[in-house]
Amino acid sequence: xxxxxxxxxxxxxxxxxxxxxxxxxxxxxxxxxxxxxxxxxxxxxxxxxxxxxxxxxxxxxxxxxxxxxxxxxxxxxxxxxxxxxxxxxxxxxxxxxxxxxxxxxxxxxxxxxxxxxxxxxxxxxxxxxxxxxxxxxxxxxxxxxxxxxxxxxxxxxxxxxxxxxxxxxxxxxxxxxxxxxxxxxxxxxxxxxxxxxxxxxxxxxxxxxxxxxxxxxxxxxxxxxxxxxxxxxxxxxxxxxxxxxxxxxxxxxxxxxxxxxxxxxxxxxxx
Amino acid sequence: xxxxxxxxxxxxxxxxxxxxxxxxxxxxxxxxxxxxxxxxxxxxxxxxxxxxxxxxxxxxxxxxxxxxxxxxxxxxxxxxxxxxxxxxxxxxxxxxxxxxxxxxxxxxxxxxxxxxxxxxxxxxxxxxxxxxxxxxxxxxxxxxxxxxxxxxxxxxxxxxxxxxxxxxxxxxxxxxxxxxxxxxxxxxxxxxxxxxxxxxxxxxxxxxxxxxxxxxxxxxxxxxxxxxxxxxxxxxxxxxxxxxxxxxxxxx
Numbered sequence: 159x160x161x162x163x164x165x166x167x168x169x170x171x172x173x174x175x176x177x178x179x180x181x182x183x184x185x186x187x188x189x190x191x192x193x194x195x196x197x198x199x200x201x202x203x204x205x206x207x208x209x210x211x212x213x214x215x216x217x218x219x220x221x222x223x224x225x226x227x228x229x230x231x232x233x234x235x236x237x238x239x240x241x242x243x244x245x246x247x248x249x250x251x252x253x254x255x256x257x258x259x260x261x262x263x264x265x266x267x268x269x270x271x272x273x274x275x276x277x278x279x280x281x282x283x284x285x286x287x288x289x290x291x292x293x294x295x296x297x298x299x300x301x302x303x304x305x306x307x308x309x310x311x312x313x314x315x316x317x318x319x320x321x322x323x324x325x326x327x328x329x330x331x332x333x334x335x336x337x338x339x340x341x342x343x344x345x346x347x348x349x350x351x352x353x354x355x356x357x358x359x360x361x362x363x364x365x366x367x368x369x370x371x372x373x374x375x376x377x378x379x380x381x382x383x384x385x386x387x388x389x390x391x392x393x394x395x396x397x398x399x400x401x402x403x404x405x406x407x408x409x410x411x412x413x414x415x416x417x418x419x420x421x422x423x424x425x426x427x428x429x
Numbered sequence: 430x431x432x433x434x435x436x437x438x439x440x441x442x443x444x445x446x447x448x449x450x451x452x453x454x455x456x457x458x459x460x461x462x463x464x465x466x467x468x469x470x471x472x473x474x475x476x477x478x479x480x481x482x483x484x485x486x487x488x489x490x491x492x493x494x495x496x497x498x499x500x501x502x503x504x505x506x507x508x509x510x511x512x513x514x515x516x517x518x519x520x521x522x523x524x525x526x527x528x529x530x531x532x533x534x535x536x537x538x539x540x541x542x543x544x545x546x547x548x549x550x551x552x553x554x555x556x557x558x559x560x561x562x563x564x565x566x567x568x569x570x571x572x573x574x575x576x577x578x579x580x581x582x583x584x585x586x587x588x589x590x591x592x593x594x595x596x597x598x599x600x601x602x603x604x605x606x607x608x609x610x611x612x613x614x615x616x617x618x619x620x621x622x623x624x625x626x627x628x629x630x631x632x633x634x635x636x637x638x639x640x641x642x643x644x645x646x647x648x649x650x651x652x653x654x655x656x657x658x659x660x661x662x663x664x665x666x667x668x669x670x671x672x673x674x675x676x677x678x679x680x681x
Contacts (some may be wrong), residue, residue, distance in 0.1 A: 195507055196507075197509075306548045310522075312520065313521055315521070319504070319506065319517075321481075322481055323499065323501055325480060326479050326499035326571075327565075329521060370509055370511065374513055374545070375511055375512065375513055376510060376512065376516065377516075378511070404512075428664045
């Protein structure tokens with residue numbers, strides 16, 4: 159019965175896509191909240207854009223793509239936070255790094271035969287093609303990020319609030335910055351397959367920004383950001399199947415719609 | 430035995446010697462105020478004592494297991510970070526509700542627990558910072574210009590509060606100010622700082638002569654008493670830096 163076979167297959171890839179998205183938003187909720195609180199949006203962009211360079215290196219050296227992305231994203235994140243600690247003009251520096259990483263990555267990829275054709279999958283994600291292996295990688299990486307954030311939460315929050323206050327409480331802000339840097343590189347590696355290099359920062363920032371409108375504590379904002387992300391994954395995938403739109407951008411569009419709805423609702427409540 | 434202090438503390442920031450050869454000690458239960466004009470290194474001194482800034486030379490001496498309550502000069506909370514007063518009091522160490530409520534009541538703002546930090550007035554905000562500092566059951570409170578941005582009555586009320594807390598708990602207080610008027614009455618000892626320690630004295634000595642205009646360039650009468658130190662304090666082996674003595678020395 160061809161009909162039932164295709165139905166089962168559909169269910170299967172859709173289930174995998176939903177699971178992949180949910181696994182990712184567990185991590186992007188809390189991490190995205192820190193990205194917003196610490197004004198690291200451009201930092202996230204630079205790290206995410208470096209992922210394309212990681213893909214090129216991984217394919218050229220026949221290493222696993224996830225590993226290549228992780229290594230290059232981590233190198234970029236460490237470079238950026240080192241420059242930040244040295245007091246470089248961050249806006250310009252990040253602009254240079256973010257766009258250069260993307261451009262150099264795209265040029266590098268173009269030298270590899272066969273990659274050109276599915277370049278859009280690296281740029282915008284390919285969540286509908288997530289395999290069981292991908293799923294294990296996504297949930298493993300996400301769980302690691304969540305564990306890291308839960309473990310360091312009080313210290314991360316105090317250091318974000320005020321580095322001096324953190325110092326006086328025996329917390330080392332530079333160490334907490336490193337924790338966030340590491341978490342960001344992990345999330346980039348995890349998210350690449352789902353929303354692609356261009357939209358990772360959006361998935362970090364938009365749900366957190368939406369959650370800010372209704373949250374009263376940092377913890378509530380982190381959890382709400384994950385919830386907004388989960389709804390966006392569901393709505394985006396549904397929209398993608400209904401109107402045959404690309405899945406990654408559809409998820410981000412759904413998150414943006416949620417943000418707009420919450421912002422308008424807030425403005426309405428306040429009169 | 431003193432709680433916290435410094436010996437020969439020298440700090441360079443960006444190649445400039447902001448503090449040179451500073452030695453001081455804070456004894457249990459006393460209120461010490463560091464006075465000095467803007468840019469004299471007051472905040473730098475506190476930050477060095479707290480271990481935030483690296484020392485070029487000298488040392489910071491702390492009693493073992495010293496508990497410090499720190500009230501920073503400014504705390505700019507990013508508007509994107511939602512933070513109730515109650516949550517703030519539990520950073521980084523969670524405190525039970527009744528302790529948090531008692532601390533807020535002690536500093537005179539019992540009603541603000543569920544408010545957002547960003548919605549507080551300047552005076553309420555400083556009191557909440559103080560409440561958080563008190564929750565660590567400190568042996569010494571370190572306050573960096575805690576009344577900046579408050580009006581004069583607010584300032585006076587805040588320093589009265591500090592005195593009350595000291596009387597109740599016996600906590601030592603080390604604070605920084607650039608304004609004498611209100612601070613004086615509340616202090617046991619005043620240290621005048623302009624990159625190095627110019628003088629120390631009881632507020633009685635200081636208030637008996639309006640000489641702090643030497644440091645601040647204000648006041649109406651001629652000045653001297655605070656500066657009777659200047660040939661006493663030791664400068665041995667020290668080449669005077671051009672900025673070290675920018676203040677005028679008034680001699681009667």
